[in-house]
Amino acid sequence: MITESDLLNFMRETAYKPMTYQELEKHFGIESAADFKEFLKLLNQLEGEGKILLTETNRYGVPERMSLLRGRLQVHAKGFAFLIPENREHPDVYIHANDLKSAMNGDIVLGRVTSKSSGGGKLEGEVVRIVQRAVTQVVGVFQNNEVYGFVIADDKRINKDIFIPKGSFNGAADGEKVVVRIVRYPEGRSAAEGEIIEILGHKDDPGVDILSIIRKHQLPENFPEEVLAEALDAPDVIEEEEIRKQNRRDLRDKIIVTIDGEDAKDLDDAVNVEKLPNGHFRLGVHIADVGYYVRENSKLDQEAYNRGCSVYLVDRVIPMLPHRLSNGICSLNPKVDRFTLSCEMEFNEQMRVVKHDIFTSVIRTKERMTYTNVRKILQNEDPEVTERYSDLVQNFKDMQELALRLRGNRIRRGAVDFDFEESKVIVDETGKAVDIVKRERSIAEQIIEEFMLAANETVAEHFHWLKVPFLYRIHEDPDQEKLQNFMAFISNFGYSVKGKGNTVHPRALQTLLEDIKGTKEQTVISTMMLRSMKQAKYDSESTGHFGLAAEFYSHFTSPIRRYPDLVIHRIIREVVEGGGALTQARQEYLASRMQDIAQQSSERERVAVEAERDTEALKKAEFMLDKVGEEFPGIISSVTSFGMFIELENTVEGLIRLSAMTDDYYNFHEQHMALIGERTSKIYRIGDEVKIRVVRVNMDDHTIDFEMVDMKPRREGGRPRGEGFGGGRGGKAGGRDDRGGGFGGRGGNGRGKDKSRGGKGGSGEGFGAGEGVTAARGKRRGGDSASAQGGKPGKRGASGVGPDANAAPARSFGFGSGKGGYSGGSSAGATGQGGSRRKHTTASGIFTPGGSEAGGEGGAPRRKKRKGKKNGKSKGEANNATAAFVRKKK
Numbered sequence: 001m002i003t004e005s006d007l008l009n010f011m012r013e014t015a016y017k018p019m020t021y022q023e024l025e026k027h028f029g030i031e032s033a034a035d036f037k038e039f040l041k042l043l044n045q046l047e048g049e050g051k052i053l054l055t056e057t058n059r060y061g062v063p064e065r066m067s068l069l070r071g072r073l074q075v076h077a078k079g080f081a082f083l084i085p086e087n088r089e090h091p092d093v094y095i096h097a098n099d100l101k102s103a104m105n106g107d108i109v110l111g112r113v114t115s116k117s118s119g120g121g122k123l124e125g126e127v128v129r130i131v132q133r134a135v136t137q138v139v140g141v142f143q144n145n146e147v148y149g150f151v152i153a154d155d156k157r158i159n160k161d162i163f164i165p166k167g168s169f170n171g172a173a174d175g176e177k178v179v180v181r182i183v184r185y186p187e188g189r190s191a192a193e194g195e196i197i198e199i200l201g202h203k204d205d206p207g208v209d210i211l212s213i214i215r216k217h218q219l220p221e222n223f224p225e226e227v228l229a230e231a232l233d234a235p236d237v238i239e240e241e242e243i244r245k246q247n248r249r250d251l252r253d254k255i256i257v258t259i260d261g262e263d264a265k266d267l268d269d270a271v272n273v274e275k276l277p278n279g280h281f282r283l284g285v286h287i288a289d290v291g292y293y294v295r296e297n298s299k300l301d302q303e304a305y306n307r308g309c310s311v312y313l314v315d316r317v318i319p320m321l322p323h324r325l326s327n328g329i330c331s332l333n334p335k336v337d338r339f340t341l342s343c344e345m346e347f348n349e350q351m352r353v354v355k356h357d358i359f360t361s362v363i364r365t366k367e368r369m370t371y372t373n374v375r376k377i378l379q380n381e382d383p384e385v386t387e388r389y390s391d392l393v394q395n396f397k398d399m400q401e402l403a404l405r406l407r408g409n410r411i412r413r414g415a416v417d418f419d420f421e422e423s424k425v426i427v428d429e430t431g432k433a434v435d436i437v438k439r440e441r442s443i444a445e446q447i448i449e450e451f452m453l454a455a456n457e458t459v460a461e462h463f464h465w466l467k468v469p470f471l472y473r474i475h476e477d478p479d480q481e482k483l484q485n486f487m488a489f490i491s492n493f494g495y496s497v498k499g500k501g502n503t504v505h506p507r508a509l510q511t512l513l514e515d516i517k518g519t520k521e522q523t524v525i526s527t528m529m530l531r532s533m534k535q536a537k538y539d540s541e542s543t544g545h546f547g548l549a550a551e552f553y554s555h556f557t558s559p560i561r562r563y564p565d566l567v568i569h570r571i572i573r574e575v576v577e578g579g580g581a582l583t584q585a586r587q588e589y590l591a592s593r594m595q596d597i598a599q600q601s602s603e604r605e606r607v608a609v610e611a612e613r614d615t616e617a618l619k620k621a622e623f624m625l626d627k628v629g630e631e632f633p634g635i636i637s638s639v640t641s642f643g644m645f646i647e648l649e650n651t652v653e654g655l656i657r658l659s660a661m662t663d664d665y666y667n668f669h670e671q672h673m674a675l676i677g678e679r680t681s682k683i684y685r686i687g688d689e690v691k692i693r694v695v696r697v698n699m700d701d702h703t704i705d706f707e708m709v710d711m712k713p714r715r716e717g718g719r720p721r722g723e724g725f726g727g728g729r730g731g732k733a734g735g736r737d738d739r740g741g742g743f744g745g746r747g748g749n750g751r752g753k754d755k756s757r758g759g760k761g762g763s764g765e766g767f768g769a770g771e772g773v774t775a776a777r778g779k780r781r782g783g784d785s786a787s788a789q790g791g792k793p794g795k796r797g798a799s800g801v802g803p804d805a806n807a808a809p810a811r812s813f814g815f816g817s818g819k820g821g822y823s824g825g826s827s828a829g830a831t832g833q834g835g836s837r838r839k840h841t842t843a844s845g846i847f848t849p850g851g852s853e854a855g856g857e858g859g860a861p862r863r864k865k866r867k868g869k870k871n872g873k874s875k876g877e878a879n880n881a882t883a884a885f886v887r888k889k890k
Contacts, residue, residue: 002028002039004046005592011052011062018059050110050131068110068128069093075105077156083111083125091123099126102186105157106134137181138162138194139216141203144174151180151194154216156701160191168195177203177212206430209618209699210315217611219311220303223322227303231322234293234329238337243362251342252364255395256286258332259369259448266310266319266326267333268560270340270365271451273398280354281347281402285455286363288330289339290559291569294321301566305597308604310561314615315427319561326560334368341569343455343556347402351409356458360576367392374444403447406454414507414549418526419517423651425619433623436650452557453548459572460554464542468575468582469590471564471598473553475536475545477503486532492672492685493521506549521687523647524637537602538564540594564601617702620652624704628694631709636688639675641668644684646692646706654704656692663712 010016010027019027021043030036043060046052050070052060063070064087071085071093079097093113103109110129116122138158140151149169150161162180172178180194200215201208214221223231243250256272268288276282294300304320311318319326332338340363346355367389376382377389377396386393411417419441426435456473463470478486483504487497495515497508509529516522533547538555545553556572559565571590575582582590634646643657658666664677666684675684684690692706 002030002035002042004042004051007042007046008051008062011060011065016061016065018055018057018061020059024060048131050108050129053110063110068112069125070108070110070131072134073100073103073105073107073109073127075100075103075157077159079159081105083109083127093123093125095125095127101127101130102188103127103130104133104135104185105155108132108134133185135182137179137197137215137218139177139179139200139212142169142172142174142176142178142196144169144172151178151196154212160186162194163191164194164196170196170199172196172199175202177201177208179215206432209622210313210431210615213313213611213614213618214318216614217607219318219607219611220307221318223303224299226299228322228324230298230300231324234325236329238329238339238362243337246339246360246362248339248360248362249342251284251286251340251361252337254284254363255392256284256363256365257367257369257392257395258334258365259371259374259444262370262372265323265331266560267331267368269448269452269557270332270363271399271448273395273402275398276346279349281398282344283347283402283451283454284342284344285451285557286332286340286342286361287455287557287565287569288332288560289341289360289569289573290321290325290330290566291573292339293325293330294566296570300325304563304566305600308563308601309608311608311611313612314425314433314619315431320563321560330560332363332365334365337362337364341556341572343458345454345458347406351405353454353458356462358459358462358572358576360573371440371442371444374447375442378443399447399451400443403443403450406450407446410450410453410548411510414505414510416506416509416529416547416549417513418530419513420523420526421651425616425623427619433619436620436623436652438651456554456556457548457550457552459556459568460542460550460552463554463568463572463575464552466575466580468571469540469587469594470542470571471554471568471594471601472539472542473536473545473555473564474539474541474543475547475553476534476543477546478533482532486528488671489528489673490525492674493525493687495525506546520635520689523635524686527637537605538598540591540598562601563604564597567597614702618699621697621699621702621704624652624654624694625697625699628697631691631693634690634692634706636684636686636690639668639673639684639686641670644675646690648692652704654692654694654706656706656708660695660705660707661711 006028007024021040024043025036025039028039030039043052047054047060050063052062053066053068054060055066069083069085069087069090071083071087073081073095074084075081081095081097081100081103083093083095085092093111095111099114108131109127110131111125112128113123113125115124135158138151138153138155140153140162142164143150143152143161147166149164149166149172151164152161162182164180168183177200178196179198179200181197182192182194184193186192198215200211203209203212254272256270258267258270260267268290270286272284272286274282274284294304300321307318307320310320321330329338332340340361342357342359342361342363344357344359345353348354369389369392373385373389374396376385377393378400380386389396407417422439422441423436424439425433426437428434460470460472464472490496490512493516495512497504497512499505499508512529513526516525536545536547542552544551554568555562555565556568557565559569571582574586632648634648636644637647637653638645641658643655643660645653645655647653658675661675664680664682666675666677668674669676673686676682691709693709695705695707697704
């Protein structure tokens with residue numbers, strides 16, 4: 001029987017020319033009617049999925065041989081998109097909004113490259129065909145116009161309202177949050193049409209905000225009945241007879257503990273450390289054997305595959321497995337027997353693994369420890385806690401010694417260790433945000449982190465050399481363009497990174513992180529470094545992990561809340577029980593499934609991260625609602641052409657728009673990532689400390705606006721108010737995950753490294769998880785709008801100004817970037833104030849103080865007319881008029 005891979009591999013051969021189905025039938029030697037019928041079904045299925053195409057002459061071929069690309073669309077809030085090809089070697093393709101052919105975010109499409117940049121790096125293209133729709137329902141606010149209605153989508157990447165005919169209101173009232181099923185997708189100028197299938201409640205009702213985000217990302221809230229029925233079949237306890245039948249290694253006499261957060265209920269990892277007579281350490285990492293209870297292709301397994309991972313929202317957890325399993329028989333609760341998969345490693349003095357073993361086991365943990373209590377014991381903070389666990393104190397000290405030595409070894413080999421401050425939003429029983437607290441990364445967290453990293457690496461390498469199908473966690477080398485941009489950025493602070501050619505070893509980046517530790521620019525350089533990296537993802541091939549400087553890496557330690565961990569647990573147990581190998585049939589079957597599982601898991605992880613960011617941004621905005629008018633110290637975390645983002649001590653971030661910076665007119669200097677005042681030459685850079693006042697909170701977009709405290713108004717006679725730079729389209733787009741809130745806001749915080757335990761309450765787990773202003777896949781991801789684009793000039797501020805030959809000459813000035821000028825128009829008011837002045841610039845185009853000011857209340861003397869003035873314009877003004885014309889034309 002002909003398989004999908006047989007057919008696709010044949011069509012991808014260089015010598016292949018498109019064939020009819022009769023020619024393909026003859027080539028593959030199909031004779032029986034049943035085989036022919038199945039073959040036609042396969043052709044139709046592959047054509048429907050866009051994996052093969054049928055030409056006008058009824059011949060079949062693969063898209064890549066017809067200059068087409070199959071991939072997934074990632075649409076930006078500003079309308080443009082990027083086609084992410086399934087062929088991982090092919091670069092992303094920029095798609096203009098007019099070339100989307102009604103495709104929406106997440107759709108699988110066939111696209112065509114229409115143009116390339118001179119260097120061949122940046123590609124532009126168009127959508128040719130939509131293969132599969134990703135958006136089937138939309139969450140938004142309903143607007144009732146009596147005979148028809150519209151739903152304004154919460155997802156800003158859907159930038160056209162959904163039309164709702166009167167017969168499809170289904171009881172929805174104006175202003176309510178609703179879920180809409182799309183019945184007709186947009187075509188040309190016509191909007192998408194839908195019907196309301198669920199009313200969530202009024203947008204201001206308690207709980208509707210989080211529920212809207214759950215529906216927006218189509219996160220499953222409840223488990224199907226058949227899944228819960230399977231979970232009920234799992235036992236509550238493990239019988240001794242079952243332990244004997246399993247032939248597992250009995251570790252119940254060892255001192256094994258779990259260390260987790262106070263509120264954790266799904267305890268899937270336990271550890272123990274022994275000091276050996278030869279001076280070596282033996283580390284045991286024991287992970288709940290979830291695969292023993294969640295069998296392959298069962299209803300539980302299918303549901304876990306579809307969910308991909310647990311999602312940790314601000315006020316709730318949406319688990320991958322039912323609580324009956326995750327909090328019950330699969331949780332390593334204290335002083336009860338549990339089945340586990342164990343990885344024991346022996347480390348020598350240089351912290352190299354000299355011996356390891358991976359096996360099935362049964363354990364009984366001695367204590368359920370918390371990070372807080374372990375920290376108190378190791379730092380002698382609480383004698384009472386130390387006394388309570390006196391028999392374990394030496395074990396924790398051994399763990400601390402091993403963890404610190406492992407970390408030192410990891411840093412020496414070049415692992416990039418980000419030390420970001422993360423926060424947690426505290427909500428009350430009604431779901432309202434009442435506080436924001438920082439998450440502490442104490443020695444207790446570091447112990448577990450280092451032990452999990454060691455186990456993940458050991459397991460990955462072991463099964464790589466066994467050459468069995470496996471899932472790996474990979475982190476590719478940074479994109480060269482983004483890396484060069486980062487190098488240029490840090491040079492503004494006087495730092496540099498050593499590398500050969502266009503490559504950089506992660507050790508050089510870690511050295512930079514150590515150099516900046518304790519400086520005011522530490523946070524911003526760390527953030528920009530993280531954004532210059534690619535996102536970690538799952539793959540069936542081991543290509544290494546750049547951020548960890550690891551040649552082999554997998555996710556083995558969290559099978560309760562990550563599907564890839566569950567999959568490799570089954571493979572591990574199958575290999576262990578099969579004497580170290582798989583049968584040929586299993587080898588082939590698993591090999592055919594791994595890449596699909598890797599892609600699905602990576603996609604579900606991205607959805608989970610987006611949902612977690614959305615709820616965190618929502619609740620942080622809610623927390624600041626009653627803080628409007630209050631003043632806070634902050635640090636500039638990002639500078640753009642439309643303003644600057646300020647991060648407060650509690651990690652809340654807000655925007656100061658250029659239009660709110662009233663003491664001067666500021667120009668964005670992209671190379672130095674700074675805002676520079678025209679008149680005062682005042683400079684605002686990333687890392688500067690400022691004092692702000694909360695101006696407004698937008699709960700629709702989850703954004704916060706700040707203003708500078710004690711900022712003086714601009715001098716009279718300056719540029720009219722309407723001529724600000726922050727009004728409309730300014731700035732680089734913030735990559736794929738841009739919040740898009742009104743001002744092209746930055747992406748969420750998903751900071752942190754590729755921690756092995758998964759995102760317990762975290763906002764994002766992988767490298768590059770929090771893409772922002774310049775984060776997503778280099779500049780081609782960040783939008784092609786010029787970085788100095790501002791709002792259109794406003795109308796004249798004074799009533800008596802017009803094209804009058806007797807009016808005062810127009811004040812002219814140029815952009816600091818030197819890329820063009822702008823004619824500010826006459827600044828003369830009805831009172832006759834006005835005049836002209838000359839601006840002084842450095843060679844790089846940055847304004848410096850100098851020259852006399854014009855106009856003013858005090859009747860300052862006007863500058864004498866210069867010789868050679870022609871047609872009422874000085875030489876400088878004439879030169880700048882060209883730039884002003886160019887600006888106007890734009």
